[in-house]
Amino acid sequence: MIRVAKPGLATTVQDLGRFGFAHLGLSPCGAADQISFRLANLLVGNSENSPALEMTLQGATLEFERPAVIAVTGAVCNCKIGSYRMPMFTAVEVPAGGVLQCSNSTGGARFYLAVQGGIDVPLIMDSASTDTRGKFGGFDGRLLRAGDVLRINGRPGMRSRAILPGALDALRRAGPIRVTRGSHSDWFTDETLAKFLESEYRVTEQADRAGLRLAGEPVVPRERRQLLTDGIPLGAVQVPQDGQPIILFVDQQTTGGYPKIANVIAADTHRVGQLRPRDEIHFAEVSIAEAVDVLRAQEQWFKGIWRS
């Protein structure tokens, strides 16, 4: 069992998402940085979809009643077990009574804690993800609070894994967030599309799991038209009336009524999960075929980073 001593800013139980229910209005939810989430689970020997904790900007303090094998991945933070400085991206044993203290993140927004065996929460509509808007899933459908007690699914004979040295350098590559054209790109002139791709945007304080509001060069459709509400893909960049783009994210609504100028490619959504207020970003356009190639290459890379 794990007792939450300090919950941090927005700590939730997540998995890789709740799929198959968008037609009932359900967002996928799930980890905002799926690469880091999968790494954490695989490091401790779990399947990659096991329920684990997502922390945002501010780390939690957790007390472990029994010995456990854990891994912390994602944004840069300092974690200590008692006075021991715990390395990130590495499976580590916590002794009985050990207290894990995670600092605020110094680079990136979200970090993940996986525990060998996985966190024991009921699956709601096939997923352990927390839907904070619907108030279900995860731990009681809400952010963790001080005093909460999490149970661990124990299974004997599990073995932790390790990542090859230097293998994660590719993960920290900077550069523009890559996008494909959105469902309503043709609502915008070529000049506006070019302006969107050339401009620098700042992530505003209004950035959470539902969406990230950007500030910068406004982009406005060539004519003011009424959009008939349609489905929102993950990572859609929609443009409300003020012309300031919003990247719609894992807790997004399933439908919306604003034009979508672009869409973040699947291989870069994990980077969106690490954006924090005041970060400056650029977009770069790629074709759908290129986006799929990048995703395939990323999956290949992911398979090849493990020490045998």
Added chain:
Amino acid sequence: MGMNLIPASDSSILVIFGDEITPVVQKSVHALFHALQAAQDHRIRNLHPGYVSLLVDFDPRAISHDEIAALIQSAKPSPAQDTELQTPAVEIPVCYDSDFGPDQADVATHTGLSISQVIQKHWSASYTVAFLGFTAGFAYLSGMAFELSIPRLATPRRAVAVGSVGIAGNQTGIYPTVTPGGWRLIGRTPRQMFNPRRIQPSPVMPGDRIKFVPIDRREFDRLLLESAG
């Protein structure tokens, strides 16, 4: 009915059936939704019906855009999937007590109708679930009498009570959970509209027909107790 397929992202295709909300267009959206839903293809992750379109979200690691496009083109809705004709309307009891309809008077003033006319026009129409969105289990219903159209509130309420029945523009809907909301409230249903722990989390699906059944306060209280127990 013609379909226009456009790639919306590297993981989704938007299938557009028209640029105006008509019964034929909406039926096509629902027929394709039900046909793909029935196929139970695990490579398709999510289906998002809209007013005139269906967004098909898939795992691009498992299936390509071309393959998905072919699947969509060949998805033949069977007559059994034509739910709008085959299945009876879902009856939703609604209590139009003034306590539950804080905006009844505003709707009456705006439309030039009396409150009882507003209520009568609201429950006597036959509705179709266009799609669910905004929040889990929130059904957007088409088919409201045009005279009842009214813009949403300039300032949304911070918390709308569970089961509230509202009007916005030319649509009506039911709030399944407590959320902020800007629709004009005219009644409330005791029926639970979303429960993630049930096998059928929502009593309605896109394409279903709905009839509102007016009930009095006593019946509302009785049904509320029943659904809680």
